């Protein structure tokens with residue numbers, strides 16, 4: 001029996017890529033042997049996450065950031081939250097990767113290799129805010145099942161790729177195209193290869209926006225494994241669940257896409273407000289589209305002890321889904337009075353905006369800093385929890401931090 005060379009070259013390459021180092025004697029791994037790192041993976045080092053990030057679940061992997069870790073204008077890999085619904089695909093070979101464009105509303109189904117996409121279409125780069133629809137879920141009462149995200153399931157990285165619209169136009173759409181759905185290579189938790197983990201989509205108008213990308217780079221490098229290497233759909237400003245990782249296919253649909261996690265109650269909220277705890281029937285649930293106005297104080301960190309007599313600079317980000325943020329204010333007197341922050345323009349549409357202010361604390365003691373953003377339609381974040389919904393989505397309540405001036 002040939003005990004040696006059990007791992008195929010591609011498996012070995014994928015393994016090495018995941019570990020971030022070549023398995024030096026890879027060719028010597030005996031048949032059936034599991035590496036220590038596979039049996040007891042240190043998920044944080046495996047996926048290059050900062051030790052201060054918070055693991056919410058390891059099956060599937062879900063990791064969130066703390067507010068102060070999100071201080072960078074462009075979110076680096078180590079502080080980017082992870083939301084997986086299934087298992088990371090085992091075989092991730094950029095060289096043989098292809099994308100199939102099909103569906104009833106495409107003129108002629110066609111497949112592109114990753115290389116063809118890169119060669120045949122113009123590259124574009126955008127800063128795109130990706131927030132999980134369930135960010136803030138932990139605060140809802142009665143509680144909603146699912147990952148108990150606090151505030152850290154949001155990122156704004158720099159994504160590079162080709163426009164989905166350029167590719168769709170090249171392939172040709174039929175008149176009746178209304179939606180696209182994505183298909184991905186991740187593996188269902190049951191291990192059943194026939195089961196698709198997640199296959200969500202967006203209306204054709206969102207698919208054809210210039211910022212909607214088939215991305216192959218994040219922050220100037222190939223997309224990290226856990227964030228969708230080697231190809232990802234990125235549609236900023238909408239619940240991040242529409243930005244399919246490990247992208248293998250796009251179906252152009254003549255109806256609202258009906259893949260797994262499109263059906264109620266997934267990523268849907270009651271079309272009209274309901275009392276907390278109400279059971280809502282499927283026909284009264286509406287698909288979440290643009291994310292609501294929100295902000296995050298990223299500096300100082302909550303719990304910081306500040307020196308009295310010194311003005312303090314506060315800093316953070318605000319974002320408003322498809323819209324721009326018009327204004328960010330802060331309060332240090334529990335909302336009695338509000339002061340304006342300086343607010344930057346976004347680097348591009350759908351990228352989050354930075355705000356800053358110099359806070360003058362009138363004395364020593366315990367203070368809270370609250371931030372509240374307003375979008376271009378004049379809609380502000382609620383001070384308290386917004387509308388309860390069965391799955392705990394869209395909590396855009398004001399971010400509050402506590403500091404001591406000593």
Ligand SMILES: Nc1nc2c(c(=O)[nH]1)N[C@H]1C(S)=C(S)[C@@H](COP(=O)(O)O)O[C@H]1N2
Pocket residue numbers: 080081082083084085086130131132133155184185186197198226227228239240241242243244245246
């Ligand atoms: N293929 C695939 N794409 C996916 C998911 C997934 O489980 N599988 N999760 C979605 C959800 S719910 C979110 S919030 C984002 C998270 O992206 P990130 O892990 O890169 O931060 O990816 C989306 N795309």
Ligand SMILES: [Mo]
Pocket residue numbers: 083131132133134239240241
């Ligand atoms: Mo999500």
